[in-house]
Amino acid sequence: MKLTILGCYSATPRTFTNPTSQVLEAKNHLFLIDCGEGTQVQLRRYKVKFSRIKHIFISHLHGDHFFGLPGLVSTFRLLGRENELHIYGPKGIKEAVTLLLKLGDSWTNYPLVFHELDSKESELLFEDEKISVRTIPLEHRVYTNGFLFQEKPAPRTLDIEMARKFEIDKSQFNKIKNGADGLSKNGEVISNKQITLPPPKPKSYAFCSDTVYKESIVPIIKNVDALYHESTFLETEEHLCAKTKHSTAKQAAQIAKKANVDTLILGHYSTRYKSLELFREEAQQVFPNVELSDDGKIFSL
Amino acid sequence: MKLTILGCYSATPRTFTNPTSQVLEAKNHLFLIDCGEGTQVQLRRYKVKFSRIKHIFISHLHGDHFFGLPGLVSTFRLLGRENELHIYGPKGIKEAVTLLLKLGDSWTNYPLVFHELDSKESELLFEDEKISVRTIPLEHRVYTNGFLFQEKPAPRTLDIEMARKFEIDKSQFNKIKNGADGLSKNGEVISNKQITLPPPKPKSYAFCSDTVYKESIVPIIKNVDALYHESTFLETEEHLCAKTKHSTAKQAAQIAKKANVDTLILGHYSTRYKSLELFREEAQQVFPNVELSDDGKIFSL
Known part of the structure; x- marks a missing residue:
């Protein structure tokens, strides 16, 4: 698995950071996870081949996680895409994208398939012989899911x-x-x-953003190789978590520890902090193996 | 009048160019004209004070002219905006922005006033004692208006x-x-x-994008100080104009000449061409005073 961070900052716009989007390359798939404004330019910047993206997973309908989607869907059309595109996201995502395309009189010339989600239980979204994708129900100000990508055991x-x-x-x-x-x-x-x-151990990756500290996800993400867990705040701003439904770096580390994951990747940083290292230091007080995501960073799992 | 080009390229995403957006500073107003994806980051880059924008004019509902709007409207909220925001654009723009905010459960905490347009005649959109803004009906694949900004004569x-x-x-x-x-x-x-x-001559600026060659705009934009007219193509691709409803640099120059404008500013370039100078050269065969817009360029009228 190869994870490319296209953007990992919270919503405030800045010229040198991007809102949430990631590309996970696994078992010959390119999965796009979230699609904040400007994602299509980030895809270009990191030379991701647009036509290889066939599945897009949207965690929730806040702008910094999905306002780049209508533009990307339009661009696929401009580039002459013909193969199917599957979009998985909260109920309402179909109406939103459809309305924007309709207003521009620019419906797609390729099959666009929406999979709208409203379950509060973890559910299977996609599966083939080599990999599966399921939701991780999170708790945020609006209906939100994380996503669990699990390779299947290969033959000996x-x-x-x-x-x-x-x-x-x-x-x-x-x-x-x-x-x-x-x-x-x-x-x-x-x-x-x-x-x-014996085959190599199947890899697994869990994406969890945005969410308040939520222990009920632990059984779902147990033993994953890498957990991306949001850490919008440091502990000094923990009082903001209840209202904004975000987590601190320490809370992300507590989840990582309880779930016995291999690596914790932090992200969705509030732009109020001077240094990302503060997030790592705080998390490492609880859990040793902490990585900091950053725009353009690549993780090989 | 001071015109800042935030983006002036057509839709294909690239890392070093931006879709259409401009800021016109005139008579103590900051008018935002069109709002392609990434406009809020461009506003930051060129240090435009967000709170000074009170009027946004959207020419048409193609993504490269308005997919940055929902993000900007959300960001205004994030920044604690309190004063009114007026958005002028084609019928449907209210439904689109409203739906996206509603899905994110993030309605604005400031008054957001939509002025939906569907007239095929030039109409007055905004007026105070010093300046007026009216539509310039254009012809594109969807309902489209340009905008004419006219200072009023100051007292002696x-x-x-x-x-x-x-x-x-x-x-x-x-x-x-x-x-x-x-x-x-x-x-x-x-x-x-x-x-x-005598007071200084009142200045005027006409924004015309996107449109096919349309002579009926000439009386509306007659004698303006600066005309921004789209030139998606060069004459070698003129055969594409009828289908895509765009113009060539030469056609833009013909409109400038007939309208007796002072300066023609070209823009909305297709990304297929190697050099912008080709647009200037073609236009200057018809009309001498040609400027090339480019992202970040500032024109003082």
């Missing part, structure tokens, strides 16, 4: 050295890869496990 | 040298500024014209 791979050792003929290799036992030169049955290697 | 100013020459007492100066004749030391009546100077 052929252990070519062991296959040679048992003098197994090449003609059996495909069957063995599919789970069959092997037959050695002298007719002995060699169990599949002896001549294959 | 006191000619202090002549007033001294006629030995007119200071106590009369305010009356004279308001049009009264003066009385010299020896009781002679001095006509107002003798002791005042």
